Amino acid sequence: MSEKPGWKSLPEGDVVKAGTAAEFKTGDWRSERPVWFPERCIHCLFCWISCPDSSIIVKDQKMTGIDYDHCKGCGICAKECPVKPQKALEMKPERGEETCQK
Amino acid sequence: MASLKELSTRKDPLTGGHRMCPGCGAPIVVRQILMASKDPVVVVSATGCLEVSTTIFPYSAWTVPFLHNAFENAGATMSGVEAAYQNLKKKGKMTEHVNFVAFGGDGGTYDIGLQSLSGAMERGHDMLYVCYNNEAYMNTGVQRSGATPMGANTTTEPAGKVLQGKREWRKDLTEIMVAHSIPYVAQGIIGNWSDLTRKAEKAFSIRGPKFINVLQPCRLGWGYKPDSTLELARRAYETCVWPVYEVENGVYKISKPKEKKPVVEYLKGQDRFRHLFKPGNEKLIADIQAEVDRRWNLLLAKEATK
Amino acid sequence: MSKIVAKTGNEAMAEAMRQINPDVVAAYPITPATEIVMIFAKYVADGLVDTNFVAVESEHSAMSACVGASAAGVRVMTGTSSQGLCLMYEILPIAAALRLPIVMCDVNRAISGPINIHCDHSDTMAARDFGWLQIFSENSQEAYDSLIQAIRIAEDPRVHLPTMVTTDGFIISHCLDKIEILDDKDVTAFIGQDRKANNRLLDLKNPTSVGLLDLQDYYFEHRVPVAQAMKDSKKVILEVADEFAKKFGRKYGLIEEYKLADAEVAIVALGSTCGTAKVVIDELRAKGVKAGMLKIRVFRPFPAEEIVKALSNVKALAVLDRSDTWSAQGGQVFTEIRSAFYEAAKKPKITNFIYGLGGREIDLPQLHTVFESLKNIDKQPVVQYLGVRE
Numbered sequence: 086m087s088e089k090p091g092w093k094s095l096p097e098g099d100v101v102k103a104g105t106a107a108e109f110k111t112g113d114w115r116s117e118r119p120v121w122f123p124e125r126c127i128h129c130l131f132c133w134i135s136c137p138d139s140s141i142i143v144k145d146q147k148m149t150g151i152d153y154d155h156c157k158g159c160g161i162c163a164k165e166c167p168v169k170p171q172k173a174l175e176m177k178p179e180r181g182e183e184t185c186q187k
Numbered sequence: 188m189a190s191l192k193e194l195s196t197r198k199d200p201l202t203g204g205h206r207m208c209p210g211c212g213a214p215i216v217v218r219q220i221l222m223a224s225k226d227p228v229v230v231v232s233a234t235g236c237l238e239v240s241t242t243i244f245p246y247s248a249w250t251v252p253f254l255h256n257a258f259e260n261a262g263a264t265m266s267g268v269e270a271a272y273q274n275l276k277k278k279g280k281m282t283e284h285v286n287f288v289a290f291g292g293d294g295g296t297y298d299i300g301l302q303s304l305s306g307a308m309e310r311g312h313d314m315l316y317v318c319y320n321n322e323a324y325m326n327t328g329v330q331r332s333g334a335t336p337m338g339a340n341t342t343t344e345p346a347g348k349v350l351q352g353k354r355e356w357r358k359d360l361t362e363i364m365v366a367h368s369i370p371y372v373a374q375g376i377i378g379n380w381s382d383l384t385r386k387a388e389k390a391f392s393i394r395g396p397k398f399i400n401v402l403q404p405c406r407l408g409w410g411y412k413p414d415s416t417l418e419l420a421r422r423a424y425e426t427c428v429w430p431v432y433e434v435e436n437g438v439y440k441i442s443k444p445k446e447k448k449p450v451v452e453y454l455k456g457q458d459r460f461r462h463l464f465k466p467g468n469e470k471l472i473a474d475i476q477a478e479v480d481r482r483w484n485l486l487l488a489k490e491a492t493k
Numbered sequence: 494m495s496k497i498v499a500k501t502g503n504e505a506m507a508e509a510m511r512q513i514n515p516d517v518v519a520a521y522p523i524t525p526a527t528e529i530v531m532i533f534a535k536y537v538a539d540g541l542v543d544t545n546f547v548a549v550e551s552e553h554s555a556m557s558a559c560v561g562a563s564a565a566g567v568r569v570m571t572g573t574s575s576q577g578l579c580l581m582y583e584i585l586p587i588a589a590a591l592r593l594p595i596v597m598c599d600v601n602r603a604i605s606g607p608i609n610i611h612c613d614h615s616d617t618m619a620a621r622d623f624g625w626l627q628i629f630s631e632n633s634q635e636a637y638d639s640l641i642q643a644i645r646i647a648e649d650p651r652v653h654l655p656t657m658v659t660t661d662g663f664i665i666s667h668c669l670d671k672i673e674i675l676d677d678k679d680v681t682a683f684i685g686q687d688r689k690a691n692n693r694l695l696d697l698k699n700p701t702s703v704g705l706l707d708l709q710d711y712y713f714e715h716r717v718p719v720a721q722a723m724k725d726s727k728k729v730i731l732e733v734a735d736e737f738a739k740k741f742g743r744k745y746g747l748i749e750e751y752k753l754a755d756a757e758v759a760i761v762a763l764g765s766t767c768g769t770a771k772v773v774i775d776e777l778r779a780k781g782v783k784a785g786m787l788k789i790r791v792f793r794p795f796p797a798e799e800i801v802k803a804l805s806n807v808k809a810l811a812v813l814d815r816s817d818t819w820s821a822q823g824g825q826v827f828t829e830i831r832s833a834f835y836e837a838a839k840k841p842k843i844t845n846f847i848y849g850l851g852g853r854e855i856d857l858p859q860l861h862t863v864f865e866s867l868k869n870i871d872k873q874p875v876v877q878y879l880g881v882r883e
């Protein structure tokens with residue numbers, strides 16, 4: 086509690102700047118993580134449009150990776166990935182390694 | 188219609204770091220609807236899972252202007268925002284076009300917020316109202332709503348020794364909105380992004396009140412594995428449990444599944460319907476099938492008559 | 494140029510609204526406030542104002558739309574009464590917590606049940622704890638003047654709180670009164686052409702989120718600033734009143750003292766009753782009774798220090814409440830005044846009369862009875878109901 090601002094230093098009203106939740110990490114919610122295999126990826130972006138946590142990173146209209154700081158490991162992206170026979174996204178057990186990293 | 192590649196260049200309305208359950212469909216509704224807008228958007232949300240989980244002070248997942256007022260008044264609140272905008276525009280103090288989008292859960296839309304929504308639509312405000320419909324009051328722990336389907340287990344109409352979950356058919360809010368004679372009404376699912384973003388694009392191209400009712404599977408309240416959120420929505424479409432259609436200026440256009448599947452295909456994967464598969468409840472499933480068929484045929488007839 | 498005209502309280506408030514020319518008005522009809530909305534709607538229809546008028550489908554939606562519009566950054570007004578105000582209760586504290594300077598014309602009317610359309614203060618008093626400033630009016634002129642001042646007060650950065658200006662249903666709202674209407678230009682100059690909003694929802698370049706969920710760690714920090722702003726608003730109310738007096742000649746305070754300087758017996762009242770009471774006090778004074786009155790103009794913020802100071806030399810005091818808390822401890826005004834006197838070294842004996850519920854007339858003989866009772870205040874119960882049949 087002590088490091089949180091007191092009422093005198095909060096902005097007036099119940100207001101915050103847009104998008105501050107990006108600072109809040111939800112990556113440690115995962116029990117499974119999506120692992121991306123770039124060589125199989127056809128950059129259809131189905132994973133990107135389906136992710137509830139805005140955790141598929143797209144640059145220049147191409148899939149470039151997963152935001153493990155926020156990805157909750159729901160598995161929707163892997164399920165929606167259309168590549169056959171082996172998907173370009175596979176769910177793997179979350180191991181002991183650092184959970185919040187790119 | 189914008190391709191996924193093109194959509195990916197637009198601003199994501201949400202950041203990660205919100206507290207919706209893993210696999211929740213609600214943020215998918217928000218992303219697929221709002222990214223269809225080429226113009227700036229301003230959002231109002233009713234109280235409910237979406238609002239509560241995306242805006243826990245001081246963390247907001249919204250990258251676009253966002254206002255939450257209360258549970259039953261998203262329609263009225265947006266009426267005020269839009270009126271203010273029209274005033275600023277009239278006076279030349281704002282020039283850019285803005286798309287105003289109100290989100291409400293089924294509770295905040297079908298039930299407690301119906302009057303506020305109806306008023307806003309009737310008054311002709313230039314806004315899109317989106318019901319993210321998970322068919323119960325999820326935020327308060329899966330209570331029944333007017334959108335909950337017959338037979339579903341909820342905490343206020345639970346399946347027990349003598350009762351088998353919800354005893355009433357859900358109300359048809361989309362048709363209630365059609366009866367408002369507004370320019371655009373649609374029903375969609377999150378399992379078909381191209382259809383949903385196309386509907387949102389259509390809505391944004393029309394001035395006046397618009398309404399889209401989006402079926403949003405809730406892994407917690409419906410009881411299924413979180414990776415199946417979109418698949419389950421598609422099954423609702425394929426079984427005609429949740430018809431996907433639009434009504435533009437009174438003209439119906441229905442997306443028909445290639446093959447109409449039996450409702451059990453949809454019911455079976457969900458915990459909220461599990462009790463229906465107990466011996467003795469066969470009649471209930473048959474009733475549900477009959478009602479789904481009846482409503483589907485009614486809808487087809489509406490399309491046929493124009 | 495200002496002009497003297499005959500107007501009812503509702504007409505006076507509607508006229509002030511025309512001159513204020515708010516950007517958005519969202520309102521719903523209810524007796525006795527309906528006329529304000531109707532007259533204003535006609536102004537809109539005739540192009541006399543630039544307002545976007547939202548004719549909502551309920552008062553709940555009226556206040557909800559006001560919150561939306563005010564959060565968007567524009568100047569917003571509404572008007573209501575009784576059941577309408579009750580329907581707004583859920584949203585009133587949200588407007589305060591979001592620090593939105595919405596200004597409301599509130600016509601005091603009894604709350605159901607039984608349903609009744611006439612004046613008492615129960616609707617407004619039940620809204621006293623929602624973080625709204627509350628200004629009562631003795632007559633149409635005060636209502637008109639206060640409504641104009643309310644815009645300045647509510648929009649002052651030291652305040653940024655919603656404000657309601659009240660009249661008494663029918664007694665003021667529907668009675669013709671001679672009032673001075675200011676020049677349109679003077680009103681505009683006084684209130685400023687536009688509201689200067691911070692944190693506008695419609696600021697597309699600097700997007701914000703407004704109305705977030707607070708858990709245990711922030712809610713308190715978002716409520717205390719409302720208390721602070723309420724406290725700070727006293728100074729602002731007086732500054733605005735001073736400027737108004739300098740420009741337009743009529744002087745207002747948080748309270749008004751009537752023949753209190755040497756008073757031994759006194760009453761406290763709000764609203765239209767104060768006019769009647771002044772007649773009684775003059776009659777008593779003519780008979781040599783040192784009678785006086787304290788009128789509360791501003792009930793929120795509550796002018797506790799000012800009241801204590803003004804009444805400390807009085808020996809016996811009757812507080813008149815036109816509403817009840819149903820606590821068996823008296824009405825809202827009484828309980829707050831009694832509490833204000835707790836620490837005072839010098840204080841009067843205080844008794845409470847609850848009167849005029851549902852528009853029951855308060856006449857000169859009744860007020861004489863009240864003063865009469867102060868002669869033996871020790872024998873009075875804490876609270877009694879005045880003018881009710883047993």
Ligand SMILES: Cc1ncc(C[n+]2csc(CCOP(=O)(O)OP(=O)(O)O)c2C)c(N)n1
Binds near residue numbers: 292294321332
């Ligand atoms: C006036 C009022 N009544 C009740 C509540 C409690 N409440 C908050 S959210 C909610 C249910 C929301 O259900 P829905 O609109 O379907 O949204 P969901 O949580 O399912 O996304 C309820 C009952 C409230 N906040 N306000």
Ligand code: SF4
Binds near residue numbers: 157159163
């Ligand atoms: S697992 Fe879920 S949260 Fe993680 S990237 Fe895939 S869809 Fe997004």
Ligand code: SF4
Binds near residue numbers: 121129165167
């Ligand atoms: S869904 Fe699969 S193929 Fe398509 S972009 Fe994502 S990882 Fe690549």
Ligand code: SF4
Binds near residue numbers: 207211326404407
């Ligand atoms: S309870 Fe359902 S709607 Fe709410 S966040 Fe969880 S999955 Fe989403």
Ligand SMILES: [Mg+2]
Binds near residue numbers: 319320321323324325
């Ligand atoms: Mg719901």
